[in-house]
Amino acid sequence: MFSDRITDELHYFCPMSDSPIYHKHLFICTNQRPDNAPRPSCGEAHGLELVVAFKKAINEANLGVPIRAQKSGCLDLCELGPTVVVYPDGIFYGSVQLSDVHEIVQEHLVNNRPVERLRLREHPKKAK
Numbered sequence: 001m002f003s004d005r006i007t008d009e010l011h012y013f014c015p016m017s018d019s020p021i022y023h024k025h026l027f028i029c030t031n032q033r034p035d036n037a038p039r040p041s042c043g044e045a046h047g048l049e050l051v052v053a054f055k056k057a058i059n060e061a062n063l064g065v066p067i068r069a070q071k072s073g074c075l076d077l078c079e080l081g082p083t084v085v086v087y088p089d090g091i092f093y094g095s096v097q098l099s100d101v102h103e104i105v106q107e108h109l110v111n112n113r114p115v116e117r118l119r120l121r122e123h124p125k126k127a128k
């Protein structure tokens with residue numbers, strides 16, 4: 001018989017679990033390319049500032065459920081950055097500005113309504 005602790009660890013390692021560790025999990029691209037790279041990078045465009053702002057806004061919202069915001073590597077939507085993805089919804093946001101953080105937290109994380117004006121619906125490579 002598993003203890004609660006072991007059961008919790010299994011949920012963490014089992015992506016198909018119906019009991020995820022985080023209610024919402026945000027990945028914020030902070031990728032930074034070298035100067036003269038052929039593609040832009042979110043890190044140059046305040047990616048790290050977004051991570052700090054999301055963490056602060058989530059903390060202040062005091063949601064009562066586990067929500068994590070963290071930096072990520074390139075999400076391959078560089079031309080549309082800075083980019084953020086929210087799981088388990090799989091909703092991508094593009095051109096996210098510091099002034100958008102509060103709206104994403106209030107609408108998407110608190111009210112469970114994605115912010116449509118920032119939402120990316122199709123990968124640009126797929127659209128070609």
Ligand code: FES
Nearest residue numbers: 029042075077078
């Ligand atoms: S550098 Fe951010 S999506 Fe590629």
